Amino acid sequence: MAAESKLVRVEGLRKWFPLSGGFFRQSRSAIHAVDGVDFTIAAGRSLGLVGESGCGKTTTGRLLTRLDAPTAGHIYMDDPQMGAVDLALLHGKELKLFRRRVQFIFQDPYESLNPRRTVFDTVAEPLVVQGEGTLVEREERVVRLLDLVGLTPAASFLFRFPHELSGGQRQRVAIARALIIEPAFVAADEPTSMLDVSIRTGVMQLMLELAQRLGVSYLYITHDLAVARYMCQEIAVMYLGKIVERAPSEELLANPLHPYTRALLSAVPIPDPRYRRQTIEISGDVSRPIDPPPQCRFYARCPVREERCRQEEHPPLVDKGGGHMAACHRV
């Protein structure tokens, strides 16, 4: 593991959204959407970020691609082309230059494509923004990318508008747009959750294939653990702004340590009528992380909590053996 080059190293990443209100709109409270997150992604490998709505997984992805600026923390990126840099500190021109190395794929291909722009305009846009190539060169690159994402013959797609494409085709356009400037790292936010099953597998396999061919790493954001298993070598589970467990995918599914991960896994329906699933019950619902108390974020719902979990701070994410990390006093 140690010999692998770390492409992205995130340390103490935080994003607080202040709640408006109070005297002169001076806010006292904040939603701690991402609250001290650490992880690394090795070059050419992918990390699946899973969790329920509101756990901070999308915000984490937006921070890593600098669609949002973090409140605190570091995003170190060691890029063969651009050298080592802390993405969290970049502004203006430097940030724009770095956008060629990090890209984002949005969940909804019906909203992420401009309805008035043709496929060519959309896919070529990153090249235009970065000022790469002549018009002819751009067209060649767009055609090559469309071939690569399976929109063939490319010539017949170049001048179509989004409304002339199906959902699966739109998501392929979004993938082509993200990959055309050959980024090292892509955050993909539920890129297949809006697609039907028979279309979804194709898009998943395409993303895996492209990762291998182009050496891209993904931060793959999803609520679906089964999809994360197929897309990523490693899975991190988030709960209320914290990563509570992180391990190689098969290890995490076979041997979950954190009580939240266990409950989450036990609630996933299994596509086999013979399988008798045993649910691990946890009480209550996910709350919103507004000024959360310092104790373990999962304390209120935890089936194995004890006094120390209430008194001590949220436990750190530590290695419980073989690279299987968990943030829990009880394991």
Place this chain on the structure above:
Amino acid sequence: METADTVLAVQDLTMHYKTRQGWVAAVDDISFDLRRGESLGLVGESGCGKTSIAVSLMRLLPDNARVLSGQIWLDQEELLSLSADEMLHVRWKGIAMVFQAAMNSLDPVYRVGEQIVEALQAHFPTMRVAQARERVAELFRLVGLDPRLMDRYPHEFSGGMRQRAVIAMALSCQPAVIIADEPTTALDVIVQDRILKELRAIQKQLDMGMIYISHDIAVIAEVSDRIAVMYAGRMAELAAGESIFHHPLHPYTSALMGAFPSIKGPKRELTTLPGEPPDLLHPPAGCRFHPRCPRATGVCQEQRPPLEERMPGHAVACWHPLEVRNGC
């Protein structure tokens, strides 16, 4: 197929939508029956006609939809021949529906309990408010909601609580059949699990027939006694859950199973289906699956395969079904 236990029988149902480009054949000659206390899972991808079947059964058709043929028997009553007024008495009392978006099924300006009281009084005009409120409290307990919450407004409920309230509303008039259209799709997995378990328990406890609609074959596997696989407005396969999952006969069913990832069992390759579902403005002739089917031959392009029983209790609409096993 019809037995004394049959509570709902659908025969040759065909429903089309009128669009500016022409007629869309959303439901094409579908027949099935539902027994008392049975849960039938309708599974398929967007546009396969599963929700269109549901709104046809409820006779809640959008203005541009027409039922062109067919019969829907609820016990001894044929629903399509009822007048709009007569249907008012059947809807919710005879057959009720839980819709996909719980937020849209609740009026935001009325208290949740009030809305159910209103529904009750519409169907039981002699029922007094106190009685109705008592019944609402009972329903809240049944779906796992604190009865004290009945005087709250919908926005004060979480997504899961709203879905429970909508289920309580659907159960209020003790329907013989309940249709659940993707009731948990917008919910997180832990909440989904709780609601599925409760819905299934209540359905068994009250001996209702249930039609559960979803695109998620894992959810369908867990809530259904029998499963109907839909493709492009037609029923591709209909059988007991175990039979469908372990001996799929239709190539589409088999592809669907193979494309679905699971967190259990060894990690296996996922299969991909070439192409996309057909445009129902111009559906392909013959078997609607033939352009994507690896087993398609000449006959598939020309003739529609009938839904026929190939194994006991296992029907499939395919000219070249996968291996039929004997016994088991």
